[in-house]
Amino acid sequence: MKDFFDLNRSVVLFIYGQAFFVMGLAIFLQSRRHSRLQLARDLRWLAGFGITHGLHEWGLIFIPLQAQYLPLPYTQLLGAFQVFLLGGSFSCLMGFGAAVLRDRWRHALWIPLLASLLWIMLFWFILQKATAADEAFLRSAVWARYLLGFPGALLAAYGLRYQAQVKVAPLGGKAIARTLRVAGIALVAYAVLGGLLVSPAPFFPANLLNKSLIEVPLGVPIEVFRSMAGVALAIAMIRALEVFEIEVERMIARLEVERIQAAERDRIGQEIHDGALQGVYSANLILETLASSVQADSVAAGRLTQVSQVLDSVIVELRRYLQSLKPALPDQPLRENVRQLAANPRFSGLMDIVVSLDVEPDLTPVQAGDLLAITQEALSNAARHSGASRVTITLREEEGRLVYRIADNGAGFDPAASRPGVGLSAIQDRARSLGAGMELRSGRGKGTQIIVRLSEREGDGADADRPGR
DSSP, X not given: OHHHHHHTHHHHHHHHHHHHHHHHHHHHHHHHSOOSOHHHHHHHHHHHHHHHHHHHHHHHHHHHHHTTTSOHHHHHHHHHHHHHHHHHHHHHHHHHHHHHTTTTOTTTTHHHHHHHHHHHHHHHHHHHHOSSHHHHHHHHHHHHIIIIIHHHHHHHHHHHHXXXXXXXXXXXXXXXXXXXXXXXXXXXXXXXXXXXXBOOOSSTTTTTSBTHHHHHHHOOOHHHHHHHHHHHHHHHHHHHHHHHHHXXXXXXXXXXXXXXXXXXXXHXXXXXXXXXXXXXXXXXXXXXXXXXXXXXXXXXHHHXXXXXXXXXXXXXXXXXXXXXXXOOOOOXXXXXXXXXXXXXXXXXXXXXXXXXXXXXXXXXXXXXXXHHHHHHHHHHHIIIIIOOSEXXXXXXXXXXXXXXXXXXXXXXXXXXXXXXXXXXXXXXXXXXXXXXXXXEEEOTTSOEEEEEEEOSOOTTOSOXXXXXX
Protein backbone atom coordinates (compact mmCIF):
# COMPACT_ATOMS: atom_id res chain seq x y z
CA MET A 1 0.00 0.00 0.00
CA LYS A 2 2.86 2.36 0.77
CA ASP A 3 4.27 1.85 -2.74
CA PHE A 4 0.85 2.59 -4.25
CA PHE A 5 0.54 5.90 -2.41
CA ASP A 6 4.16 6.81 -3.15
CA LEU A 7 3.53 6.35 -6.87
CA ASN A 8 0.33 8.36 -6.70
CA ARG A 9 1.45 11.05 -4.29
CA SER A 10 0.44 13.83 -6.69
CA VAL A 11 -3.05 12.37 -6.94
CA VAL A 12 -3.30 12.15 -3.16
CA LEU A 13 -2.21 15.77 -2.75
CA PHE A 14 -4.60 16.90 -5.48
CA ILE A 15 -7.54 15.12 -3.82
CA TYR A 16 -6.49 16.47 -0.42
CA GLY A 17 -6.33 20.02 -1.73
CA GLN A 18 -9.59 19.58 -3.58
CA ALA A 19 -11.34 18.27 -0.46
CA PHE A 20 -10.46 21.41 1.51
CA PHE A 21 -10.98 23.79 -1.40
CA VAL A 22 -14.45 22.37 -2.11
CA MET A 23 -15.19 22.43 1.62
CA GLY A 24 -14.29 26.11 1.77
CA LEU A 25 -16.22 26.95 -1.40
CA ALA A 26 -19.33 25.06 -0.25
CA ILE A 27 -19.30 26.69 3.17
CA PHE A 28 -18.74 30.11 1.58
CA LEU A 29 -21.73 29.68 -0.72
CA GLN A 30 -23.85 28.42 2.15
CA SER A 31 -22.84 31.33 4.38
CA ARG A 32 -23.85 33.82 1.66
CA ARG A 33 -27.44 32.64 1.94
CA HIS A 34 -29.55 34.76 4.23
CA SER A 35 -29.40 33.28 7.69
CA ARG A 36 -30.45 34.67 11.05
CA LEU A 37 -27.78 32.65 12.83
CA GLN A 38 -24.61 34.58 13.68
CA LEU A 39 -22.69 31.32 13.27
CA ALA A 40 -23.65 31.28 9.59
CA ARG A 41 -22.11 34.70 9.04
CA ASP A 42 -18.96 33.70 10.90
CA LEU A 43 -18.51 30.72 8.59
CA ARG A 44 -16.69 32.97 6.12
CA TRP A 45 -13.63 32.47 8.31
CA LEU A 46 -13.97 28.71 7.99
CA ALA A 47 -14.49 29.07 4.25
CA GLY A 48 -11.29 31.11 4.04
CA PHE A 49 -9.46 28.33 5.86
CA GLY A 50 -10.68 25.67 3.44
CA ILE A 51 -9.91 27.63 0.26
CA THR A 52 -6.43 28.82 1.27
CA HIS A 53 -5.52 25.44 2.74
CA GLY A 54 -6.53 23.72 -0.48
CA LEU A 55 -4.40 26.15 -2.50
CA HIS A 56 -1.45 25.44 -0.20
CA GLU A 57 -1.71 21.70 -0.78
CA TRP A 58 -1.98 22.18 -4.54
CA GLY A 59 1.21 24.19 -4.28
CA LEU A 60 3.00 20.97 -3.25
CA ILE A 61 2.21 19.71 -6.76
CA PHE A 62 2.51 22.94 -8.71
CA ILE A 63 5.80 24.33 -7.36
CA PRO A 64 8.00 21.26 -8.05
CA LEU A 65 6.66 21.26 -11.62
CA GLN A 66 7.42 24.94 -12.10
CA ALA A 67 10.88 24.55 -10.55
CA GLN A 68 11.96 22.75 -13.74
CA TYR A 69 11.33 25.89 -15.82
CA LEU A 70 11.65 28.89 -13.48
CA PRO A 71 14.83 30.47 -12.11
CA LEU A 72 15.62 29.60 -8.48
CA PRO A 73 14.60 33.00 -7.01
CA TYR A 74 11.12 32.69 -8.50
CA THR A 75 10.77 29.16 -7.18
CA GLN A 76 11.80 30.32 -3.74
CA LEU A 77 9.30 33.16 -3.94
CA LEU A 78 6.57 30.63 -4.73
CA GLY A 79 7.73 28.53 -1.81
CA ALA A 80 7.49 31.50 0.55
CA PHE A 81 4.02 32.31 -0.77
CA GLN A 82 2.97 28.70 -0.20
CA VAL A 83 4.09 28.88 3.43
CA PHE A 84 2.15 32.12 3.84
CA LEU A 85 -0.93 30.37 2.46
CA LEU A 86 -0.51 27.71 5.14
CA GLY A 87 -0.16 30.29 7.91
CA GLY A 88 -3.03 32.33 6.48
CA SER A 89 -5.30 29.29 6.35
CA PHE A 90 -4.64 28.50 10.00
CA SER A 91 -5.15 32.17 10.92
CA CYS A 92 -8.60 31.95 9.31
CA LEU A 93 -9.32 28.77 11.27
CA MET A 94 -8.33 30.48 14.52
CA GLY A 95 -10.31 33.55 13.47
CA PHE A 96 -13.40 31.38 13.09
CA GLY A 97 -12.97 30.03 16.60
CA ALA A 98 -12.49 33.54 18.01
CA ALA A 99 -15.50 34.90 16.09
CA VAL A 100 -17.94 32.30 17.43
CA LEU A 101 -16.64 32.89 20.97
CA ARG A 102 -16.69 36.69 21.00
CA ASP A 103 -19.96 36.74 22.99
CA ARG A 104 -18.17 34.87 25.76
CA TRP A 105 -14.72 36.44 25.45
CA ARG A 106 -14.95 40.10 24.55
CA HIS A 107 -11.35 40.25 23.30
CA ALA A 108 -11.35 36.85 21.57
CA LEU A 109 -10.59 38.35 18.15
CA TRP A 110 -7.21 39.51 19.45
CA ILE A 111 -6.09 35.87 19.77
CA PRO A 112 -5.69 35.11 16.03
CA LEU A 113 -4.19 38.55 15.40
CA LEU A 114 -1.48 38.19 18.06
CA ALA A 115 -0.77 34.56 17.16
CA SER A 116 -0.45 35.45 13.46
CA LEU A 117 1.92 38.34 14.23
CA LEU A 118 4.04 36.02 16.40
CA TRP A 119 4.28 33.46 13.60
CA ILE A 120 5.15 36.11 10.98
CA MET A 121 7.99 37.39 13.18
CA LEU A 122 9.18 33.83 13.71
CA PHE A 123 9.02 33.19 9.95
CA TRP A 124 11.16 36.27 9.32
CA PHE A 125 13.65 35.21 11.97
CA ILE A 126 13.90 31.70 10.50
CA LEU A 127 14.48 33.14 7.01
CA GLN A 128 17.32 35.25 8.36
CA LYS A 129 19.02 32.39 10.20
CA ALA A 130 18.45 29.44 7.86
CA THR A 131 21.20 28.37 5.51
CA ALA A 132 18.78 27.05 2.88
CA ALA A 133 15.36 28.20 1.73
CA ASP A 134 13.85 24.71 1.86
CA GLU A 135 14.94 24.34 5.48
CA ALA A 136 13.41 27.73 6.35
CA PHE A 137 10.14 26.81 4.63
CA LEU A 138 10.00 23.46 6.46
CA ARG A 139 10.60 25.00 9.88
CA SER A 140 8.12 27.81 9.23
CA ALA A 141 5.44 25.37 8.08
CA VAL A 142 5.94 23.25 11.19
CA TRP A 143 5.65 26.28 13.47
CA ALA A 144 2.56 27.43 11.58
CA ARG A 145 0.92 24.15 12.51
CA TYR A 146 2.09 24.38 16.12
CA LEU A 147 1.27 28.04 16.76
CA LEU A 148 -1.81 28.46 14.56
CA GLY A 149 -3.17 25.15 13.29
CA PHE A 150 -3.34 23.15 16.50
CA PRO A 151 -4.73 25.87 18.83
CA GLY A 152 -6.90 27.26 16.02
CA ALA A 153 -8.65 23.93 15.45
CA LEU A 154 -9.18 23.42 19.19
CA LEU A 155 -10.49 26.97 19.59
CA ALA A 156 -12.90 26.44 16.70
CA ALA A 157 -14.05 23.12 18.17
CA TYR A 158 -14.73 24.77 21.52
CA GLY A 159 -16.51 27.63 19.77
CA LEU A 160 -18.86 25.20 18.03
CA ARG A 161 -19.58 23.50 21.35
CA TYR A 162 -20.35 26.86 22.90
CA GLN A 163 -22.66 27.81 20.03
CA ALA A 164 -24.44 24.45 20.29
CA GLN A 165 -25.07 24.83 24.02
CA VAL A 166 -25.80 28.54 24.33
CA LYS A 167 -27.25 29.64 20.99
CA VAL A 168 -28.79 26.57 19.38
CA ALA A 169 -29.97 24.21 22.13
CA PRO A 170 -32.26 26.85 23.78
CA LEU A 171 -34.07 27.17 20.45
CA GLY A 172 -35.02 23.50 20.61
CA GLY A 173 -32.60 22.58 17.83
CA LYS A 174 -31.31 19.32 19.27
CA ALA A 175 -30.50 17.95 15.81
CA ILE A 176 -28.47 21.07 15.01
CA ALA A 177 -26.59 20.85 18.29
CA ARG A 178 -25.68 17.22 17.57
CA THR A 179 -24.46 18.13 14.10
CA LEU A 180 -22.32 20.95 15.48
CA ARG A 181 -20.80 18.51 17.95
CA VAL A 182 -19.87 16.24 15.04
CA ALA A 183 -18.19 19.21 13.38
CA GLY A 184 -16.36 19.89 16.64
CA ILE A 185 -15.11 16.31 16.75
CA ALA A 186 -13.87 16.67 13.17
CA LEU A 187 -11.98 19.82 14.19
CA VAL A 188 -10.39 18.05 17.17
CA ALA A 189 -9.31 15.25 14.84
CA TYR A 190 -7.81 17.80 12.48
CA ALA A 191 -6.06 19.53 15.39
CA VAL A 192 -4.16 16.28 15.97
CA LEU A 193 -3.71 15.25 12.33
CA GLY A 194 -2.90 18.69 10.96
CA GLY A 195 -1.57 20.55 13.97
CA LEU A 196 0.50 18.01 15.90
CA LEU A 197 1.49 15.36 13.38
CA VAL A 198 3.72 17.62 11.29
CA SER A 199 6.44 16.89 8.78
CA PRO A 200 9.60 15.51 10.44
CA ALA A 201 12.00 18.34 11.35
CA PRO A 202 15.35 18.43 13.19
CA PHE A 203 14.03 19.94 16.42
CA PHE A 204 11.76 18.91 19.27
CA PRO A 205 8.94 17.86 19.17
CA ALA A 206 8.82 17.56 15.38
CA ASN A 207 11.68 15.02 15.46
CA LEU A 208 9.53 12.64 17.53
CA LEU A 209 5.88 13.65 17.11
CA ASN A 210 5.29 13.76 13.38
CA LYS A 211 3.26 12.19 10.60
CA SER A 212 5.55 9.17 10.32
CA LEU A 213 3.75 7.80 13.40
CA ILE A 214 0.79 7.12 11.11
CA GLU A 215 2.37 6.73 7.69
CA VAL A 216 4.99 4.11 8.68
CA PRO A 217 2.74 1.56 10.41
CA LEU A 218 -0.31 2.07 8.15
CA GLY A 219 1.36 2.90 4.86
CA VAL A 220 -1.28 5.56 4.23
CA PRO A 221 -0.33 9.25 3.82
CA ILE A 222 -1.62 11.47 6.58
CA GLU A 223 -3.23 13.67 3.93
CA VAL A 224 -5.86 10.96 3.45
CA PHE A 225 -6.95 11.23 7.08
CA ARG A 226 -6.81 15.01 7.01
CA SER A 227 -9.08 14.95 3.94
CA MET A 228 -11.57 12.76 5.78
CA ALA A 229 -11.66 15.23 8.67
CA GLY A 230 -12.19 18.10 6.22
CA VAL A 231 -15.06 16.36 4.43
CA ALA A 232 -16.73 15.46 7.74
CA LEU A 233 -16.39 19.09 8.86
CA ALA A 234 -17.91 20.44 5.64
CA ILE A 235 -20.86 18.03 5.66
CA ALA A 236 -21.59 18.68 9.34
CA MET A 237 -21.51 22.47 9.03
CA ILE A 238 -23.65 22.61 5.89
CA ARG A 239 -26.12 20.15 7.36
CA ALA A 240 -26.32 22.17 10.58
CA LEU A 241 -27.18 25.34 8.67
CA GLU A 242 -29.85 23.58 6.61
CA VAL A 243 -31.51 22.17 9.71
CA PHE A 244 -31.24 25.54 11.42
CA GLU A 245 -33.17 27.23 8.62
CA ILE A 246 -35.98 24.71 9.13
CA GLU A 247 -35.99 25.36 12.87
CA VAL A 248 -36.06 29.12 12.28
CA GLU A 249 -39.12 28.80 10.08
CA ARG A 250 -40.84 26.79 12.80
CA MET A 251 -39.92 29.40 15.40
CA ILE A 252 -41.24 32.22 13.25
CA ALA A 253 -44.47 30.26 12.80
CA ARG A 254 -44.75 29.94 16.60
CA LEU A 255 -44.20 33.69 16.97
CA GLU A 256 -46.98 34.28 14.45
CA VAL A 257 -49.32 31.99 16.40
CA GLU A 258 -48.48 33.87 19.60
CA ARG A 259 -49.20 37.15 17.80
CA ILE A 260 -52.60 35.86 16.68
CA GLN A 261 -53.40 34.58 20.17
CA ALA A 262 -52.44 37.92 21.72
CA ALA A 263 -54.59 39.80 19.20
CA GLU A 264 -57.49 37.46 19.93
CA ARG A 265 -57.11 38.05 23.67
CA ASP A 266 -57.14 41.79 23.01
CA ARG A 267 -60.30 41.48 20.95
CA ILE A 268 -62.11 39.30 23.48
CA GLY A 269 -61.06 41.52 26.36
CA GLN A 270 -62.15 44.67 24.55
CA GLU A 271 -65.52 43.16 23.67
CA ILE A 272 -66.08 42.07 27.26
CA HIS A 273 -65.04 45.47 28.59
CA ASP A 274 -67.06 47.52 26.10
CA GLY A 275 -70.00 45.12 25.77
CA ALA A 276 -70.82 42.65 28.50
CA LEU A 277 -69.22 44.52 31.41
CA GLN A 278 -70.75 47.88 30.48
CA GLY A 279 -74.12 46.17 29.99
CA VAL A 280 -73.99 44.64 33.46
CA TYR A 281 -72.97 48.03 34.91
CA SER A 282 -75.99 49.61 33.21
CA ALA A 283 -78.36 46.89 34.39
CA ASN A 284 -77.14 47.32 37.95
CA LEU A 285 -77.70 51.07 37.78
CA ILE A 286 -81.25 50.51 36.51
CA LEU A 287 -81.91 48.13 39.39
CA GLU A 288 -80.68 50.76 41.85
CA THR A 289 -83.14 53.30 40.47
CA LEU A 290 -85.95 50.72 40.66
CA ALA A 291 -85.05 49.81 44.23
CA SER A 292 -85.55 53.42 45.33
CA SER A 293 -89.20 53.32 44.15
CA VAL A 294 -90.08 50.00 45.81
CA GLN A 295 -91.09 49.60 49.42
CA ALA A 296 -88.11 48.51 51.48
CA ASP A 297 -90.02 45.72 53.23
CA SER A 298 -91.70 44.32 50.14
CA VAL A 299 -90.91 41.05 48.44
CA ALA A 300 -89.95 42.91 45.26
CA ALA A 301 -87.31 44.89 47.14
CA GLY A 302 -85.75 41.68 48.40
CA ARG A 303 -85.72 40.23 44.91
CA LEU A 304 -84.15 43.38 43.49
CA THR A 305 -81.44 43.24 46.16
CA GLN A 306 -80.71 39.61 45.25
CA VAL A 307 -80.50 40.47 41.56
CA SER A 308 -78.16 43.39 42.36
CA GLN A 309 -75.93 41.08 44.40
CA VAL A 310 -75.82 38.59 41.51
CA LEU A 311 -74.88 41.36 39.10
CA ASP A 312 -72.15 42.55 41.49
CA SER A 313 -70.69 39.04 41.55
CA VAL A 314 -70.88 38.89 37.72
CA ILE A 315 -68.97 42.19 37.55
CA VAL A 316 -66.30 40.78 39.87
CA GLU A 317 -65.98 37.62 37.75
CA LEU A 318 -65.77 39.60 34.50
CA ARG A 319 -63.10 41.86 35.96
CA ARG A 320 -61.17 38.81 37.16
CA TYR A 321 -61.46 37.29 33.68
CA LEU A 322 -60.20 40.53 32.12
CA GLN A 323 -57.21 40.44 34.46
CA SER A 324 -56.45 36.86 33.40
CA LEU A 325 -56.25 38.03 29.78
CA LYS A 326 -53.50 40.49 30.70
CA PRO A 327 -49.92 39.39 31.31
CA ALA A 328 -48.56 40.15 34.77
CA LEU A 329 -47.30 43.69 35.24
CA PRO A 330 -43.51 43.95 35.54
CA ASP A 331 -42.20 43.92 39.11
CA GLN A 332 -38.61 44.90 38.21
CA PRO A 333 -37.02 48.07 36.78
CA LEU A 334 -37.62 48.59 33.08
CA ARG A 335 -33.91 48.19 32.30
CA GLU A 336 -33.84 44.70 33.82
CA ASN A 337 -37.07 43.62 32.12
CA VAL A 338 -35.85 44.77 28.70
CA ARG A 339 -32.57 42.92 29.17
CA GLN A 340 -34.40 39.74 30.14
CA LEU A 341 -36.61 40.07 27.09
CA ALA A 342 -33.57 40.62 24.85
CA ALA A 343 -31.93 37.51 26.32
CA ASN A 344 -34.98 35.36 25.55
CA PRO A 345 -33.77 32.58 23.18
CA ARG A 346 -36.76 33.25 20.92
CA PHE A 347 -35.12 36.55 20.00
CA SER A 348 -31.44 36.30 20.98
CA GLY A 349 -31.11 33.07 18.99
CA LEU A 350 -32.18 34.87 15.82
CA MET A 351 -30.65 38.33 16.25
CA ASP A 352 -27.91 40.15 18.12
CA ILE A 353 -29.76 42.48 20.49
CA VAL A 354 -27.93 45.41 22.09
CA VAL A 355 -29.63 47.13 25.04
CA SER A 356 -28.43 50.59 26.09
CA LEU A 357 -30.76 52.36 28.54
CA ASP A 358 -29.02 55.46 29.87
CA VAL A 359 -31.71 56.26 32.40
CA GLU A 360 -34.35 54.42 34.39
CA PRO A 361 -37.68 56.18 33.68
CA ASP A 362 -40.11 56.88 36.50
CA LEU A 363 -43.04 54.87 35.18
CA THR A 364 -45.99 53.17 36.81
CA PRO A 365 -46.17 49.36 36.46
CA VAL A 366 -48.91 49.79 33.85
CA GLN A 367 -46.77 52.19 31.80
CA ALA A 368 -43.71 49.94 32.11
CA GLY A 369 -45.87 47.05 30.96
CA ASP A 370 -46.95 49.02 27.88
CA LEU A 371 -43.37 49.93 27.01
CA LEU A 372 -42.28 46.32 27.48
CA ALA A 373 -45.15 45.17 25.25
CA ILE A 374 -44.00 47.63 22.55
CA THR A 375 -40.50 46.17 22.81
CA GLN A 376 -41.73 42.60 22.54
CA GLU A 377 -43.91 43.42 19.53
CA ALA A 378 -41.03 45.23 17.79
CA LEU A 379 -38.65 42.30 18.37
CA SER A 380 -41.28 39.89 17.16
CA ASN A 381 -41.82 41.93 13.99
CA ALA A 382 -38.06 42.09 13.39
CA ALA A 383 -37.78 38.33 13.76
CA ARG A 384 -40.83 37.47 11.65
CA HIS A 385 -40.71 40.02 8.85
CA SER A 386 -37.51 42.03 8.52
CA GLY A 387 -34.85 39.31 8.56
CA ALA A 388 -32.75 41.54 10.81
CA SER A 389 -29.47 40.27 12.24
CA ARG A 390 -29.07 43.10 14.76
CA VAL A 391 -31.47 45.12 16.89
CA THR A 392 -30.50 48.08 19.09
CA ILE A 393 -32.72 49.23 21.97
CA THR A 394 -31.86 52.61 23.47
CA LEU A 395 -33.38 55.07 25.93
CA ARG A 396 -31.98 58.60 25.81
CA GLU A 397 -32.98 62.00 27.10
CA GLU A 398 -33.39 64.38 24.17
CA GLU A 399 -34.64 67.97 24.51
CA GLY A 400 -36.14 67.31 27.92
CA ARG A 401 -38.04 64.18 26.85
CA LEU A 402 -37.18 60.52 27.09
CA VAL A 403 -36.84 58.88 23.69
CA TYR A 404 -37.16 55.10 23.51
CA ARG A 405 -35.84 53.73 20.21
CA ILE A 406 -35.89 50.19 18.78
CA ALA A 407 -33.87 49.97 15.53
CA ASP A 408 -33.10 46.94 13.39
CA ASN A 409 -30.93 46.44 10.29
CA GLY A 410 -33.51 44.38 8.43
CA ALA A 411 -35.03 44.69 4.98
CA GLY A 412 -37.27 47.62 5.90
CA PHE A 413 -40.35 48.74 3.95
CA ASP A 414 -42.08 51.82 2.60
CA PRO A 415 -44.50 52.99 5.31
CA ALA A 416 -46.37 55.21 2.83
CA ALA A 417 -47.10 52.28 0.55
CA SER A 418 -48.02 49.79 3.29
CA ARG A 419 -51.01 49.58 5.58
CA PRO A 420 -50.10 49.09 9.26
CA GLY A 421 -50.33 45.45 10.24
CA VAL A 422 -51.68 44.05 13.48
CA GLY A 423 -48.27 44.38 15.16
CA LEU A 424 -47.74 48.04 14.30
CA SER A 425 -51.34 48.85 15.21
CA ALA A 426 -50.79 47.25 18.61
CA ILE A 427 -47.63 49.34 19.08
CA GLN A 428 -49.55 52.51 18.21
CA ASP A 429 -52.27 51.59 20.71
CA ARG A 430 -49.72 51.03 23.46
CA ALA A 431 -48.02 54.35 22.71
CA ARG A 432 -51.36 56.17 22.87
CA SER A 433 -52.13 54.58 26.24
CA LEU A 434 -48.77 55.91 27.45
CA GLY A 435 -49.69 59.39 26.28
CA ALA A 436 -46.56 59.23 24.14
CA GLY A 437 -45.78 60.04 20.54
CA MET A 438 -44.81 57.15 18.28
CA GLU A 439 -42.81 57.60 15.07
CA LEU A 440 -42.03 54.92 12.49
CA ARG A 441 -38.99 55.30 10.26
CA SER A 442 -38.21 52.76 7.59
CA GLY A 443 -37.21 52.32 3.98
CA ARG A 444 -36.47 49.44 1.69
CA GLY A 445 -33.05 48.11 2.57
CA LYS A 446 -32.66 50.67 5.39
CA GLY A 447 -34.05 48.78 8.36
CA THR A 448 -36.83 49.95 10.67
CA GLN A 449 -36.90 52.28 13.67
CA ILE A 450 -39.73 52.58 16.18
CA ILE A 451 -39.37 55.75 18.24
CA VAL A 452 -41.50 56.42 21.32
CA ARG A 453 -41.20 59.88 22.87
CA LEU A 454 -42.40 60.13 26.43
CA SER A 455 -41.80 62.26 29.49
CA GLU A 456 -40.66 60.59 32.68
CA ARG A 457 -44.21 60.43 33.94
CA GLU A 458 -47.38 60.93 31.94
CA GLY A 459 -50.10 60.39 34.51
CA ASP A 460 -51.25 56.90 35.38
CA GLY A 461 -50.94 55.89 31.72
CA ALA A 462 -53.80 53.42 31.37
CA ASP A 463 -57.32 52.51 32.38
CA ALA A 464 -57.16 49.78 35.00
CA ASP A 465 -59.76 47.77 33.12
CA ARG A 466 -58.07 48.06 29.71
CA PRO A 467 -57.67 44.49 28.42
CA GLY A 468 -55.14 42.88 26.20
CA ARG A 469 -51.92 42.95 28.20
